[in-house]
Amino acid sequence: LEKLKGIFPAFYACYDDVGEISENRTKELCNYLYNKGVKGLYVGGSSGECIYQNLEERKATLKYVAESLRGKCTLIAHVGAPSTRESVILAEYANELGYDVLSAIPPIYFKLPESSIYKYWTEIMNSTDLPFIIYNIPQTTGYSLSLQLLKKLLENKKVIGIKNSSMPVMDIERFKAVEENLIVFNGPDEQYVSGRLIGADGGIGGTYAVMPELFLMAEEFVSTGNFNDARRIQRDINDIIIALCSLNGSMYSAIKEVLKLRGINIGSVRGPLEPVTGEDLNKINEIKQMIDQ
Numbered sequence: 001l002e003k004l005k006g007i008f009p010a011f012y013a014c015y016d017d018v019g020e021i022s023e024n025r026t027k028e029l030c031n032y033l034y035n036k037g038v039k040g041l042y043v044g045g046s047s048g049e050c051i052y053q054n055l056e057e058r059k060a061t062l063k064y065v066a067e068s069l070r071g072k073c074t075l076i077a078h079v080g081a082p083s084t085r086e087s088v089i090l091a092e093y094a095n096e097l098g099y100d101v102l103s104a105i106p107p108i109y110f111k112l113p114e115s116s117i118y119k120y121w122t123e124i125m126n127s128t129d130l131p132f133i134i135y136n137i138p139q140t141t142g143y144s145l146s147l148q149l150l151k152k153l154l155e156n157k158k159v160i161g162i163k164n165s166s167m168p169v170m171d172i173e174r175f176k177a178v179e180e181n182l183i184v185f186n187g188p189d190e191q192y193v194s195g196r197l198i199g200a201d202g203g204i205g206g207t208y209a210v211m212p213e214l215f216l217m218a219e220e221f222v223s224t225g226n227f228n229d230a231r232r233i234q235r236d237i238n239d240i241i242i243a244l245c246s247l248n249g250s251m252y253s254a255i256k257e258v259l260k261l262r263g264i265n266i267g268s269v270r271g272p273l274e275p276v277t278g279e280d281l282n283k284i285n286e287i288k289q290m291i292d293q
């Protein structure tokens with residue numbers, strides 16, 4: 001399980017200039033992050049704009065990432081989709097491609113009982129032999145993982161971890177209290193250091209890929225017990241996240257513009273996410289400098 005401990009950027013959707021999935025750009029981003037030294041990637045999640053892509057597009061991204069990095073670092077495939085049927089198709093495909101681990105959000109749109117959520121995750125798990133990471137992100141799905149459902153899910157040995165994006169860091173501690181060996185990933189990037197101190201084994205985050213150096217440094221400081229420096233890096237990270245979120249357009253668009261200045265062009269975002277425009281585009285360079293310092 002060592003291969004699951006550390007920094008896992010949530011991989012971004014990589015589009016060409018007309019907004020189609022780009023093989024070249026996907027592979028470029030893979031190499032960029034691999035060369036920075038990340039532990040692995042979380043592919044096709046929120047930051048991958050999975051919610052705005054059809055099945056074929058999601059499969060294409062899974063394939064290009066596997067072709068670039070399979071066997072070189074740990075690849076986690078997010079396969080959550082509106083229907084169980086599509087989620088299972090993605091799970092089986094990720095398995096064929098050689099992904100190491102599967103993960104999924106709970107069902108979205110309809111508010112379903114825990115029995116349905118249990119069944120949904122279980123059917124995904126039953127479709128392959130791969131281990132599974134629960135994705136808990138109440139602020140977007142409306143469902144917050146209960147300890148009761150977690151205990152029930154843990155009867156299945158395929159459940160090896162949780163990607164926890166809920167805001168209370170205490171949730172990480174409570175999940176660990178249920179099962180110490182469970183791998184828990186910190187979700188909110190603004191709380192990486194606190195998440196680690198309360199028990200997270202590493203993190204999966206939407207802003208890691210635009211500033212991998214900073215998260216790798218924060219992790220280094222935490223794991224060597226250098227907490228003052230860890231806190232200092234967390235402050236820098238939070239200044240940058242707040243700046244990324246302060247522009248018109250979506251955070252992911254701001255991130256993609258910064259990446260362009262860093263030499264990585266992965267296109268823009270898909271509607272309804274809005275691109276950064278006008279005056280605010282001029283602020284991108286300042287954000288890049290905050291990262292480079």
Ligand code: NAY
Pocket residue numbers: 010011042045046047048137139140165187188189190204205206207241
């Ligand atoms: C994913 O699946 O792409 C993620 O890991 C995204 C997790 C992000 N949470 C949300 C609500 O989007 O990393 C966080 C988030 O981007 C970060 O904390 C900045 O707010």
